[in-house]
Amino acid sequence: MAKAPVNKAPAIAPGRSVEKVKRSSAPTEHPDYHFIKVAMTDGTVYQTRSTWGAEGDTLNLDIDPLTHPAWTGGEQKMLDRGGRVSRFTSRFGNLGARR
Numbered sequence: 850m851a852k853a854p855v856n857k858a859p860a861i862a863p864g865r866s867v868e869k870v871k872r873s874s875a876p877t878e879h880p881d882y883h884f885i886k887v888a889m890t891d892g893t894v895y896q897t898r899s900t901w902g903a904e905g906d907t908l909n910l911d912i913d914p915l916t917h918p919a920w921t922g923g924e925q926k927m928l929d930r931g932g933r934v935s936r937f938t939s940r941f942g943n944l945g946a947r948r
Contacts, residue, residue: 889913 880900888894894907901908914920939947 890916 883904885899890908
């Protein structure tokens with residue numbers, strides 16, 4: 850069995866030349882990355898770069914790190930009325946208790 854040459858060029862599909870492959874990559878394959886303004890719920894506005902909207906648009910946030918309990922450390926209530934959590938607790942709740 851013959852060994853393949855070590856410095857072999859990568860394969861190009863039949864009927865395509867290297868020039869066609871290089872020209873085929875479209876210049877618009879990435880979204881437009883531009884400056885926008887972000888308005889927080891407390892009224893503060895800052896400028897950042899994004900692919901959202903158009904240049905100079907304002908993104909108004911309904912939930913942001915200043916108000917959402919995931920970032921503020923607020924209390925979270927577990928609402929489970931006779932569901933999976935309570936069934937699990939009734940079955941396996943005593944496994945962690947020391948006797």
